[in-house]
Amino acid sequence: MNIIDKLIARPNNFPFRRLIWKHWYNHMASKYEKIKIKLMNYGYVNQENPQELELDNCDEAERYCIQLYDHVANAISLAGLKTLEVGCGRGGGASYVKRYLQPSSLTGVDFSQSNINFCRQKYQLPGLYFELGDAEALQFADNSFDAVINVESSHCYQHTDKFFAEVNRVLRPNGYFLFCDFRPKEAVADTQKKLLEAGFTVVKEENITANVCAAMVLEHQRKVEIINQQVPPIFRWLAGYFAAAKGTPMYEALRTRELEYLCYALRKQPTIQDQDLRQMPRIFETADV
């Protein structure tokens, strides 16, 4: 793997990973502010029914990226839940989840100030908020959300175990963590281990590499057109690489399963302390009698 492969695909192995990604996303968001892209993931296709979701016309252009959000976030009912999204990017996923899946509120967090500025300007929906924040040091109080969503962002983090611990801290007991991202095949077991060590139980665990690759094939033409229209020629190879257009090393790594795309629905295990607190009213009732 070359330097860029290591940076993109190998969490924890690359020095200054966090700083490089922050610079990259800030640069992208400010330089290409006018590009109509609202989502930045590789997409998801149900191969038996590639257009399975009913979408409004305004969401059609980014259907496959939205389908990834739907696949991850719709694993449980989010209706009425206070929800956090970490790594919200340009906010298209957060906007979809708020409009279609009806959480009571959705707060999107990203460490790129330019992304957050873009989101605040673009979406004005009641109950949809955007804040600057770092996945490895979230600014929220303990037990403050019912659900946390994280889509194709964790490969940028310096320490995924810190991120998982932070998600566990901000979730209420029994709250849900809905998570997807790619990992080198030899790092899959370590990711699973870290999730369990952070205090989650697995509700659903899937390998969706084939579904993501199918979306990449369907998305190829759209990506090439955007890159050719918007990106100066000398940077086109880098943009293609980042977008994982067909034939790029990222696309090949997923196609040949050097990288695996994982998707989880997890639940925060209540601690013994939480369980003791739940017992307390009953103890008082007995004492009252």
Ligand SMILES: C[S@@+](CC[C@H](N)C(=O)[O-])C[C@H]1O[C@@H](n2cnc3c(N)ncnc32)[C@H](O)[C@@H]1O
């Ligand atoms: C590939 S984009 C995905 C964005 C969005 N989830 C989507 O699917 O459109 C990864 C996002 O993670 C954000 N990110 C990376 N590291 C982060 C960190 N430590 N804290 C918060 N956000 C981070 C980046 O700024 C970027 O917006």
